[in-house]
Amino acid sequence: MLAAADVKRGAKLFKKCGFCHTITKIGGNIVDPNPRDTVGRRKAGAGNFSYSTAFNGPDRKWSYEELNTFLASHKVYAQGTRMKIKGLEKASGRVAPVAHPRTFSDSPKPLP
Numbered sequence: 001m002l003a004a005a006d007v008k009r010g011a012k013l014f015k016k017c018g019f020c021h022t023i024t025k026i027g028g029n030i031v032d033p034n035p036r037d038t039v040g041r042r043k044a045g046a047g048n049f050s051y052s053t054a055f056n057g058p059d060r061k062w063s064y065e066e067l068n069t070f071l072a073s074h075k076v077y078a079q080g081t082r083m084k085i086k087g088l089e090k091a092s093g094r095v096a097p098v099a100h101p102r103t104f105s106d107s108p109k110p111l112p
Contacts, residue, residue, distance in 0.1 A: 001095045002064060002111045010100030013093070016085065023101045032083060035101045038062045039109040054078035064112050068094055 014023070020031035033046035039062050044055035055078060060066075070077045071094045073087040088094045102108045 001091065002099055005095045005099035007096070007099050007103055010096030010098070013097045014100045017097060020083075020085075023104045025104065025106075036104045038067060038101070039064055052078070052080055052082045054080035064098065064109075067098055071098070 014021075017035075021033070021035050022030050023034060023036045025036065033049045033051075038046075041062055043060050043062060043066075044051040045061075068091070071088050072091075074081050074083050075087065088097070
């Protein structure tokens with residue numbers, strides 16, 4: 001699904017995320033961490049960001065699958081997370097916002 005994602009739709013959908021996240025290379029964290037290079041990054045690993053205790057624990061890295069699960073229901077995935085927006089229930093609604101930040105990466109992780 002990611003390979004066929006509509007990046008323009010992702011840009012439109014990401015506007016809701018843009019209240020709390022920035023994805024530009026020079027953009028730091030706003031309210032929440034910059035998701036530009038989330039895939040492959042250690043969870044709770046964005047620099048200069050204080051994560052909620054929901055992300056404390058084993059040193060795992062984000063994958064596309066983990067990110068999909070998190071976005072479907074972040075309150076279930078990471079109980080205690082401070083993320084306020086409602087989860088994205090439809091898989092089609094999660095794909096485009098994941099694909100869009102990937103286009104800002106200097107070395108995007110391969111798609112599954």
